[in-house]
Amino acid sequence: MTSSNDASARPSSPYRAAGTLKGRTILMSGGSRGIGLAIALRAARDGANIVLMAKTGEPHPKLEGTVHSAAAQLEAAGGRALALVGDVRRDEDVAAAVDAAVGHFGGIDAVVNNASAIDLSRTDAVDMKRYDLMQDINVRGTFLLSKLALPALRRSAQDRPGHAHILTLSPPLNLDPKWAGMHLAYTMAKYGMSLTTLGLAEELKDDGVLVNSLWPCTLIDTAAIRNMPGGERMVQAARGPEIMADAAHAILSGGMDGAGTVLSGNFYTDEEVLRATGVNDFRPYSLGAPEEQLVPDIFL
Numbered sequence: 339m340t341s342s343n344d345a346s347a348r349p350s351s352p353y354r355a356a357g358t359l360k361g362r363t364i365l366m367s368g369g370s371r372g373i374g375l376a377i378a379l380r381a382a383r384d385g386a387n388i389v390l391m392a393k394t395g396e397p398h399p400k401l402e403g404t405v406h407s408a409a410a411q412l413e414a415a416g417g418r419a420l421a422l423v424g425d426v427r428r429d430e431d432v433a434a435a436v437d438a439a440v441g442h443f444g445g446i447d448a449v450v451n452n453a454s455a456i457d458l459s460r461t462d463a464v465d466m467k468r469y470d471l472m473q474d475i476n477v478r479g480t481f482l483l484s485k486l487a488l489p490a491l492r493r494s495a496q497d498r499p500g501h502a503h504i505l506t507l508s509p510p511l512n513l514d515p516k517w518a519g520m521h522l523a524y525t526m527a528k529y530g531m532s533l534t535t536l537g538l539a540e541e542l543k544d545d546g547v548l549v550n551s552l553w554p555c556t557l558i559d560t561a562a563i564r565n566m567p568g569g570e571r572m573v574q575a576a577r578g579p580e581i582m583a584d585a586a587h588a589i590l591s592g593g594m595d596g597a598g599t600v601l602s603g604n605f606y607t608d609e610e611v612l613r614a615t616g617v618n619d620f621r622p623y624s625l626g627a628p629e630e631q632l633v634p635d636i637f638l
Contacts, residue, residue, distance in 0.1 A: 352617045353584035357591030360385040362501060363443040364590070365435065367426045367453035367483055370394045371403040372560035373507065374452035376579035377586045378408065382417025384591075387443040391435040392453070395423035402561055418443070426453045426479030436486045446490035447498070448590050451480040451506040451531065456562060458521040469523045477530030480506055484538060488547070495546030502547040503590055507582075508532040509553040509637035510605035517637055528637070532605060539603030548602040550589060554582055555609045557633040559625055574625060575633045581623040585611040607638070 359381045368374045369390040378388045390412075392405040409421035420442050424431030439446050455475045457468040484504050495502035508531035518525045532551055539549040557576040563569045585608040609620065621629060 351580060351584055352619055352622050353612055353615060355587060355591060358384045359591050362447040363387040363439060363445055364448045364450060365389045365439045365446050365487060366450040367479060368392050369452055370405045370408045373558060373579040373582045375408050376583035377450060378412055379415050380583040380587045382412040382415040385416055387418045388412050389420045389439040391422045391424040393425050426483060427474045432482050432486055440490050445494055446487050447494045447501045448503040449484055449487045451483060453479055456524060458524055461522050464523045472524060472527035476527040480531045480534050484534060491547045492545050499546055500592055504538060504549045505586060505589060506531050506535050506551045508551045512637050536603060551605045552585055553607055554635050555607045557635055558582060575627045575631055576625055577623040578625060581608045588615050
């Protein structure tokens with residue numbers, strides 16, 4: 339079994355970066371494992387400063403990694419890291435994370451809204467505590483972290499035009515009733531994150547702060563998926579989180595095309611972004627299943 343944190347076990351990436359995140363400061367919610375950690379590691383290899391705010395300060399019995407072990411990996415990869423134990427649902431924790439990022443690294447150039455909770459239960463089966471958890475982490479947490487980071491992001495946009503960015507890991511706003519009908523509570527929570535992208539992109543269009551969402555075309559191998567019923571079988575037809583890391587890097591570094599142009603208010607997929615950088619063969623990101631047997635992700 340391949341751990342979702344073990345980036346060294348993957349084949350070399352087909353992505354060739356046109357831009358760099360060297361010296362930029364990224365504030366991420368979550369990030370102690372999975373997709374968030376992969377995105378942070380890719381930025382760290384450029385020499386970025388990464389502030390991780392995550393709840394996991396002590397080892398979890400079922401999930402690998404803590405915010406401290408993640409920070410150590412980022413430092414080893416060449417970045418500078420600040421590990422903060424905090425809960426995106428608590429206003430004071432988020433405010434403290436923003437202040438710490440500005441105080442420690444001098445500002446914030448990008449916010450990555452990575453923290454998310456998932457429960458695919460149908461309406462009659464979903465526990466309301468899980469419903470509240472998804473709303474609080476996914477929707478409120480994304481809105482709150484973005485909101486409190488805005489002054490620092492505006493300063494970044496003024497000092498270094500094109501650097502300020504909010505990137506949220508959320509799906510396109512697909513109003514096909516299929517998705518709401520399959521798992522209404524989760525769909526509302528993820529679409530709330532996407533509405534934050536849509537609204538902030540419009541609200542900040544004159545401030546120089548870019549706002550976009552990113553979503554995978556296929557299932558991604560993460561500990562959260564492996565811990566779901568049937569998850570160990572599901573991830574055999576998944577891609578590794580490095581595909582999302584490379585796509586996030588291309589968006590945040592402004593390297594999506596030859597002109598280095600990234601627009602705002604988009605709901606990108608990982609494949610769309612990487613094709614724009616010249617990647618045509620996605621097989622290196624797979625865990626071994628043929629491309630035609632990969633499990634498509636939801637909401638697409």
